[in-house]
Amino acid sequence: MNLRIHDYFERGKKVKIIVNDETIEAFEGECLSVVLFITNKKNLRTSPKLKENRGMFCMMGSCQECVVLLDGKKVTSCNIFIKDGMEIKTGNLNVL
């Protein structure tokens, strides 16, 4: 089943983004955390002590669980909107 609802709005044009070296298709302007969630890339950051996977949680910029590396910079993916060719890295982001 397509999880995107197309009844009310037309989305932007189809673009490609790279997530951990894998290319996935999305619509331009869609929310990054939502696209990752519905394409089953739910593991975003790794927790600091227990090294557990964490993922999108609050969707309003509060919890900071959806942090990923976008073009090498830490961002909360819930307020990032897809642009063609974005490069995303997930997992252990605490690299110096």
Place this chain on the structure above:
Amino acid sequence: MCYKKEYDVIIIGAGPSGVKSALTCSKKGLKVLIIDSNGNSGGQIYRAPPKSYIKKSEKTFEENLIQLKFSEDLTKNNIDTAYNHTVWQVSPGFKIDAFNENGTIQWNTKNLIVATGTYEKIIPFDGWTTPGVIGLAACTILLKAHQTLPGNKIVLAGNGPLLISVAYYILKFGGKVDAIVDTSSKFEWIKSMISLIFNPKNFIQGISWILKIIFSRVPIYSNSLINKVSKKENGISVEIQNIKNKQIKKLTTEVLAVGHGLTPSTDISRLLKINHSYDDLKGGWIPKLDKYFKSSMKGLYIVGDGSGISGAIAAEEKGELAAYSILKDLKLIDETEFENNTSKVIKKLKRYEIFAKGIAKLNATPKSLIENISNNTVICRCEDITKKDIIHAAENGARNLNQIKSWTRFGMGPCQGRTCQYSVAKIASEHLRCNIKDLGYLTGRTPLRPFPLDKAIGDFEYEEITKVEAAPL
């Protein structure tokens, strides 16, 4: 947008309360700036779809129409908007520091209206940190703003009206709800219905949502909670437990959306050292305000759900009252006009607050939810602090939330305790057998949201740095 350095009124938060304040102030000629971290007005409740989404036809839903009206009204009234700007510091006086993707900016004002709304309370359980477990509020944002179902199969859990609203929207948008797991009993719902009469519009809407859920034959587990979640190959396994008879039912699903009501966002009022009081039916700690939502600090108003949870419709009334109070202080309306305008609004607000109290009872945190948290469950998600760590701190003498913070590092992570403060307080007060009020709240700290230092500094050449004379040897 070209901003002024100083505004007559600055409003933080472009939800229903902030927008209403802005419109009321600007109608009397005040220069208003409204700031929001989202890309548009509407707040979380009427959150706008991303900018790239283009409306297909006249076919729409109510929240979207309200948001469009907000945008139109703000533009028509020449209100400056700073969308995509996140406020990271507010200093008395007032200086407001914000950042966006280009860097930082500071504005000044004598009249500040804080309309920052709420966060969702989510009481931890085993496995709540598993990716695929999200907030109920997150789920509504996915559905209404992003027009996306979170998964093919969804379990909804928690309590209160959001459970019904999320279930309704999933069904409306063609999705499937595997189960609704509600900590309240059916009797508690019926009891709360009595107060709903004070808000007929929401009452009728609620009934139509419940009917849709019943006709769709979604299994409803009343008096039940989520005992445990674990990762499975193609989804997650969810353990549902009946609070009374302890019976357990296991389900496999893709997504679990869970929420236990809302708690006011007090980041800014705590930072400005306003006095707060505790009211469980209003969501926890709330700033002390007069009946026009004015705080003890000159020129500072706190409106909307941030002043105590009472919903989106009441939020507008609160925003309006604060605006009238500012207009009176600035002598733009006289005493008679002020009394005339506010007395009507206060009457309406009182009715909505009776309604809100009824709803709040459904969102009261049952003891069983706290007792059900196992010792090794992570409570502070940022720093991986478990229930055991919190109890250890309490046993060793930590007697308030700030002390527990120093002891364990809870609340020192990037979310600054927004996600877990409420649960930590509940756990500690249960363990110490003390009133939750006696534990206080976390001292407000900047930055209100994490942001990279390079953003604060901006781009510059070495030559541009102001050099200071070296200290004499």
